[in-house]
Amino acid sequence: MSGPKDLDPSSSPRALLGAELRHAREQKGLSQAELGQLVFVSGSFIGQLEAGSRRMQPEYARLLDEVLETAGFFMRNCKAAATSKYPAYFVDVAELEAQSTAIRQYTPLLIPGLLQTAAYARAVNRAYDPTTPAETIEEWTEGRMDRTRLLDHPTKPLLWVVLDEAALRREIGGPAVMAEALRHVAGLVRRSRIIVQVLPFSAGEHPAMQGALKLMEFADAPPLVYFEGVRSSRLEDDPATVTQLRFVFDLLVASALSQGKSLALIEALAQDYVHEDHP
Incomplete structure (x- = not known):
């Protein structure tokens, strides 16, 4: 089975990243709360990442790749989702x-x-x-x-x-x-x-x-x-x-x-x- 594709930065990277996170979590049979426990955040935080309302930072991306076995997908795509004019x-x-x-x-x-x-x-x-x-x-x-x-x-x-x-x-x-x-x-x-x-x-x-x-x-x-x-x-x-x-x-x-x-x-x-x- 092929892994997730890298995101297109010209689309909505946060929304796509969130959709891939939801898919990977469900493939593992984990709830938001269960995944949150494994990466040391709350279930609501996972929900916000999946909804695209929170930016996925590198430290979380690394943990998600490890727990969900996504071969570095989330780390690779963090930069595409992090573009902003603010500090x-x-x-x-x-x-x-x-x-x-x-x-x-x-x-x-x-x-x-x-x-x-x-x-x-x-x-x-x-x-x-x-x-x-x-x-x-x-x-x-x-x-x-x-x-x-x-x-x-x-x-x-x-x-x-x-x-x-x-x-x-x-x-x-x-x-x-x-x-x-x-x-x-x-x-x-x-x-x-x-x-x-x-x-x-x-x-x-x-x-x-x-x-x-x-x-x-x-x-x-x-x-x-x-x-x-x-x-x-x-x-x-x-x-x-x-x-x-x-x-x-x-x-x-x-x-x-x-x-x-x-x-x-x-x-x-x-x-x-x-x-x-x-x-």
């Missing part, structure tokens, strides 16, 4: 955002990427790597702006953001850039496209002081939580972890300003930045 550590997150039905996010220091303006994103990218050529900074900025087009849809996904007051007061790119950025956020709120609440300094201690978090929900897959660090990231689908961090987000919402007071603060700070730029 390697962020590829899965950007694509999962586009598939999500709801995103709940807390950011302690920055306006999140989906809400950024080009000027704000450019300043952030430059700060991340001051020695990067200008054309590379522009490519990164364009990639981030591509992500913001997710909000062109009038209702999907639901985006609920808790912004720490520090993210509003940390001056990124100068007063004019901050004024534009905050007005952009306020505009999205006023168009009822997003929900934004500000977690004020006066709230004191809170359960997410150790960092940012993003929860994503899907129509046909389990929810995920995303953690981001310095040029690194991690996706977690463990149900207990996701449930615990959803509770953390709910606590942040309870401590944050109301939507009306949050919008008033954002617009007031935007006006302050305008005055700072034009004394």
